[in-house]
Amino acid sequence: MPKRNLFYAQSGGVTAVLNATACGVIETAREHPDRIGKVYAGHQGIIGALGEDLIDTGKETRAAIAALRHTPGGAFGSSRYRLKGLDESLAEYERMIRVFRAHDIGYFVFNGGNDSMDTAWKVSQIGARMGYPITCVGVPKTVDNDLAITDNCPGFGSVAKYVATSTREAAIDVLSMKQTKVFIMEVMGRNAGWIAASGGLAGSKRHEPPHIILFPEIPLDEVALIARVKDCVERYDNCVIVASEGVKWPSGKFVSDAGSKDAFGHVQLGGVAPVLSNIINHRLGYKYHYAVVDYLQRSARHIASRTDVEQAYAMGEAAVNLAVEGRNAVMPVIVRKSDKPYRWEVGVAELSKVANKEKKLPRNFISRDGFQITAACRRYLEPLIQGEDHPPYRDGLPDYVHLKKVRVRKRLRETFDIDG
Amino acid sequence: MPKRNLFYAQSGGVTAVLNATACGVIETAREHPDRIGKVYAGHQGIIGALGEDLIDTGKETRAAIAALRHTPGGAFGSSRYRLKGLDESLAEYERMIRVFRAHDIGYFVFNGGNDSMDTAWKVSQIGARMGYPITCVGVPKTVDNDLAITDNCPGFGSVAKYVATSTREAAIDVLSMKQTKVFIMEVMGRNAGWIAASGGLAGSKRHEPPHIILFPEIPLDEVALIARVKDCVERYDNCVIVASEGVKWPSGKFVSDAGSKDAFGHVQLGGVAPVLSNIINHRLGYKYHYAVVDYLQRSARHIASRTDVEQAYAMGEAAVNLAVEGRNAVMPVIVRKSDKPYRWEVGVAELSKVANKEKKLPRNFISRDGFQITAACRRYLEPLIQGEDHPPYRDGLPDYVHLKKVRVRKRLRETFDIDG
Numbered sequence: 001m002p003k004r005n006l007f008y009a010q011s012g013g014v015t016a017v018l019n020a021t022a023c024g025v026i027e028t029a030r031e032h033p034d035r036i037g038k039v040y041a042g043h044q045g046i047i048g049a050l051g052e053d054l055i056d057t058g059k060e061t062r063a064a065i066a067a068l069r070h071t072p073g074g075a076f077g078s079s080r081y082r083l084k085g086l087d088e089s090l091a092e093y094e095r096m097i098r099v100f101r102a103h104d105i106g107y108f109v110f111n112g113g114n115d116s117m118d119t120a121w122k123v124s125q126i127g128a129r130m131g132y133p134i135t136c137v138g139v140p141k142t143v144d145n146d147l148a149i150t151d152n153c154p155g156f157g158s159v160a161k162y163v164a165t166s167t168r169e170a171a172i173d174v175l176s177m178k179q180t181k182v183f184i185m186e187v188m189g190r191n192a193g194w195i196a197a198s199g200g201l202a203g204s205k206r207h208e209p210p211h212i213i214l215f216p217e218i219p220l221d222e223v224a225l226i227a228r229v230k231d232c233v234e235r236y237d238n239c240v241i242v243a244s245e246g247v248k249w250p251s252g253k254f255v256s257d258a259g260s261k262d263a264f265g266h267v268q269l270g271g272v273a274p275v276l277s278n279i280i281n282h283r284l285g286y287k288y289h290y291a292v293v294d295y296l297q298r299s300a301r302h303i304a305s306r307t308d309v310e311q312a313y314a315m316g317e318a319a320v321n322l323a324v325e326g327r328n329a330v331m332p333v334i335v336r337k338s339d340k341p342y343r344w345e346v347g348v349a350e351l352s353k354v355a356n357k358e359k360k361l362p363r364n365f366i367s368r369d370g371f372q373i374t375a376a377c378r379r380y381l382e383p384l385i386q387g388e389d390h391p392p393y394r395d396g397l398p399d400y401v402h403l404k405k406v407r408v409r410k411r412l413r414e415t416f417d418i419d420g
Numbered sequence: 421m422p423k424r425n426l427f428y429a430q431s432g433g434v435t436a437v438l439n440a441t442a443c444g445v446i447e448t449a450r451e452h453p454d455r456i457g458k459v460y461a462g463h464q465g466i467i468g469a470l471g472e473d474l475i476d477t478g479k480e481t482r483a484a485i486a487a488l489r490h491t492p493g494g495a496f497g498s499s500r501y502r503l504k505g506l507d508e509s510l511a512e513y514e515r516m517i518r519v520f521r522a523h524d525i526g527y528f529v530f531n532g533g534n535d536s537m538d539t540a541w542k543v544s545q546i547g548a549r550m551g552y553p554i555t556c557v558g559v560p561k562t563v564d565n566d567l568a569i570t571d572n573c574p575g576f577g578s579v580a581k582y583v584a585t586s587t588r589e590a591a592i593d594v595l596s597m598k599q600t601k602v603f604i605m606e607v608m609g610r611n612a613g614w615i616a617a618s619g620g621l622a623g624s625k626r627h628e629p630p631h632i633i634l635f636p637e638i639p640l641d642e643v644a645l646i647a648r649v650k651d652c653v654e655r656y657d658n659c660v661i662v663a664s665e666g667v668k669w670p671s672g673k674f675v676s677d678a679g680s681k682d683a684f685g686h687v688q689l690g691g692v693a694p695v696l697s698n699i700i701n702h703r704l705g706y707k708y709h710y711a712v713v714d715y716l717q718r719s720a721r722h723i724a725s726r727t728d729v730e731q732a733y734a735m736g737e738a739a740v741n742l743a744v745e746g747r748n749a750v751m752p753v754i755v756r757k758s759d760k761p762y763r764w765e766v767g768v769a770e771l772s773k774v775a776n777k778e779k780k781l782p783r784n785f786i787s788r789d790g791f792q793i794t795a796a797c798r799r800y801l802e803p804l805i806q807g808e809d810h811p812p813y814r815d816g817l818p819d820y821v822h823l824k825k826v827r828v829r830k831r832l833r834e835t836f837d838i839d840g
Contacts, residue, residue: 010596013597014593014596014597044598045598047598071592072589072592072593073589073592073593073595073596074596074597075596077595077596077598078596078597078598079597079598079599080598080599081598161816161817164816164817165722165817165818166716166720168817168818168820169492169493169715169716169719169720169721169722169818169820170714170715170716170719172491172492172493172719172820173434173492173493173715173718173719174715175493175497176430176434176493176494176495176497176498177433177434177494177498177499178464178465178467178497178498178499178500178501179499179500183715185716201816201817202817271694273712274691274694289714289715290712290714291712291713291714291715291716292693292710292711292712293711293713293716294590294709294710294711295589295590295593295594295603295709295711296586296589296590296605296711296713298593299589299590299592299593300586300589301589302585302589302723303722303723305816382815382816385816385817386815386816387816388810388813390808390810393808395802395806396581396584396621396725396802396805396806396807397581397584397585397588397621397622397805398585398588398589400588400589400592
């Protein structure tokens with residue numbers, strides 16, 4: 001087999017451990033000098049492939065690549081650019097193959113969520129159709145934990161650890177303060193409640209916070225919510241709520257919908273936590289605080305899960321090994337062998353079976369009343385947040401690496417317009 | 421000198437290291453069995469003294485007390501209850517002295533901010549007036565860092581480390597994402613910009629985030645802000661903003677004022693970050709994200725500053741030593757001896773000189789344009805976030821202690837109504 005170059009791209013929302021996967025990809029590729037030449041990374045993901053904007057990872061030192069393991073974000077830039085069907089987006093696929101051909105790219109490793117696995121799957125099919133041999137391997141990544149087949153997704157364990165830790169810490173704060181009665185923390189997860197569920201790990205007994213978890217899978221019953229909040233405050237003197245950004249009213253409308261009016265005629269700016277705080281305060285008069293953690297939850301590498309870091313690295317490593325074996329149109333997955341002690345191994349899934357599927361929180365992971373996680377959910381979640389992997393610190397702050405990102409010289413004369 | 425009991429109370433907003441001070445107080449008191457009998461803690465701070473609701477810290481194990489050093493919040497409960505002047509609140513002072521007398525309390529150690537130091541100062545004066553001998557010592561605590569005389573306040577270093585780390589991490593996320601252009605993180609500090617300033621430690625060069633810091637000390641110039649955001653996005657492709665919750669318009673009105681209308685007639689729910697995001701989005705059309713960290717910033721013991729933990733403990737220790745020496749109406753303070761290498765020692769201030777004073781960010785700590793910190797500010801802040809002090813973890817989460825809080829049997833027949 002001739003030696004060919006590898007193209008790696010990061011896609012969609014970034015995570016605390018996406019770069020640990022990049023580290024796994026690059027370090028493993030460097031172990032195959034007979035089969036893999038250069039490792040090029042797309043600047044801003046797939047847009048880098050279309051725009052022939054390639055970063056030569058060979059120009060980064062071994063130490064810099066190793067430091068990716070403890071650096072959050074997407075070191076090469078990510079984007080939400082999505083390729084459509086082959087007929088609709090023919091020009092884009094043709095362009096991509098032209099770029100690959102110009103740079104002798106024989107391996108395409110695409111690191112993303114379900115949308116991205118759809119793109120990876122399509123690319124895996126066009127090589128043959130266009131007479132260009134390419135091995136295409138997906139790598140799972142998403143804080144949302146909503147990819148099919150894989151037991152969990154790299155990125156999720158760390159956001160879960162962040163959310164559970166922050167819930168525990170904020171709840172101790174609320175408990176300390178005589179006057180504050182309600183605390184709401186808004187977390188990510190527009191369609192699936194995995195992240196909200198992870199807040200449930202902060203406590204394990206009924207009186208322990210969080211007292212209420214609001215999932216996108218369960219339509220929000222305002223009357224039941226108000227009754228539960230009142231009951232909590234009466235029993236425990238306060239009520240801690242973890243709310244998914246994707247919580248919807250029974251009408252199907254997002255609670256956070258910008259421009260909506262709440263029950264009191266107030267125009268909303270968006271954000272579940274402010275809307276819910278407002279409703280609770282008007283109905284019950286309780287003093288409240290709320291937090292919206294937004295990007296912090298998925299970039300908090302300082303409190304990453306060691307399990308997550310190891311799995312993220314292992315997925316990158318496995319992807320390169322699959323590519324070298326010539327396994328086209330596949331994605332490495334995490335296979336759970338047992339809950340306690342937690343054991344897992346690397347498996348392989350067909351990209352066609354992962355693309356565009358969305359794994360929501362199973363109903364039996366949510367309590368009957370819709371406000372808590374079940375023991376089954378806890379058994380699933382607990383292993384994923386195990387272990388710490390503190391980054392190195394310099395001058396009191398985590399010491400994250402910034403790559404040189406040396407660009408590969410363009411070989412194509414024509415440019416390509418991207419409406420990203 | 422006869423052996424007498426010590427009363428300790430936590431007051432105002434809690435911090436990541438308030439309990440480290442409690443640990444210092446209790447462990448040091450246990451080293452003086454000849455002078456100090458029991459250490460009682462007020463449940464919910466000073467309210468515990470008025471309500472004769474005392475916790476016997478002697479019922480806690482040595483290990484539990486030691487674990488306070490790494491546990492956030494206020495282990496005995498805190499409150500914002502404020503005693504007024506002696507004439508106005510005579511009944512409360514008389515009641516407090518009755519409770520102290522009933523439990524043979526000869527030392528009053530009060531742990532709080534400037535309001536609380538005012539209360540501590542008043543109590544220090546009434547003993548003599550009411551013919552009851554009591555030694556009253558204040559202990560500094562506040563995330564706001566706004567206490568007079570002391571170089572810095574325990575609690576601030578850890579919130580500063582949290583804010584700087586979170587800013588750095590979120591900024592890496594923003595930089596990774598092609599589409600997001602503006603990120604705003606709202607932090608505490610209603611009147612003083614110390615916490616907002618600490619976000620500036622996330623970067624040190626002009627292009628490094630945060631690109632804009634909004635302080636309560638600088639009236640917000642909307643035109644200048646919009647121009648600066650636009651300039652940042654054009655230069656650096658994104659703009660990261662750290663905004664104090666206390667930012668005001670030139671009229672003196674808080675930007676976060678609930679019920680206010682923004683420039684576009686939208687009713688606001690409160691919160692600087694959503695209001696600013698909205699304004700920037702309307703004026704410039706940039707895609708934005710925002711975070712409101714609220715209680716998380718002051719309870720994030722998992723990323724506490726080791727310097728802060730050590731100082732918090734040292735203040736508790738020093739307070740007890742001052743009490744044992746019979747130094748009434750004083751507060752231990754942190755005295756900075758040098759910036760680099762950072763050296764500090766424990767000093768002593770008169771409570772009368774600390775009470776009700778508020779130390780704002782000096783103008784020379786803010787850049788001329790009002791959007792950044794200066795080198796002088798950086799020299800001041802940097803030492804305070806140095807060092808890590810990771811808490812122990814269990815099952816993937818920080819293992820914080822919950823005390824038994826065994827109550828002391830009441831000795832007074834009459835109860836006392838508190839409108840807290």
